[in-house]
Amino acid sequence: MKSIVLQEFRHHGPFTLLGAIVGVGIVVLLRLWMPAFLSTDRAADLFEFTHPLHVVLSAMVTAAIFQNYRARPKRTWAGVLSVIAVGYIGSIGIATLSDCLIPYWAERLLGMEHAHAHIGILEMPLIINFAALFGIGFAYWTPKTHFPHTGHVLLSMAASLFHILRAQSGTFSVLESISIALFLFIAVWIPCCLSDIVFPLLFIKKPDLS
Secondary structure: HHHHHHHHHHHHHHHHHHHHHHHHHHHHHHHHHOOOOOOHHHHHHHHHHHHHHHHHHHHHHHHHHHHHHHOOOOOOHHHHHHHHHHHHHHHEEEEEEEHHHHHHHHHHHHOOOOOOOOOHHOOOOHHOOOHHHHHHHHHHOOOOOHHHHOOOOOHHHHOOOHHOOOHHHHOOOHHHHHHHHHHHHHHHHHOOOOOOOHHHHHHOOOOOOO
């Protein structure tokens, strides 16, 4: 289990760092040349679109990992409830940390004018709960992880970045851009690997790693 976790962290580190740098670079250029295109209001709308999608893919991957590595019990109510519990807590808990709390801490540290912790599960509970349950249900019947995990990382980065963009209008300085890229890397790399790999495996007594 430890080797799998370390392998996933090493594998996604460079990809996540490159994505954070490219994402911030694109945003800086757009804010410089087309400021109305990524206004704070547009960023808020994009956050409210990407955050639920992130929850869907997070739930899919977390529940699928739990499904794939646990012993293969019959489809009992206990088995169904365990998949729902792991997928729900892992997806909403980690997505909130990644998309909402870490970006909010970045906004506060950088002194952004409209820093606010927009917590998806509190501000749009019906949408977020449906997103989590949809992802869990899909993973329960089709527990595949390769594509959803890649999408999970990209959507997490987008949601985290849009959360930050809604906190400040105008362009970012060079120091702010570097700081945002660093926070994006932390917000995506560690929580996504924790959600997709570490969290579901914590509930596996004897994982079948063959």
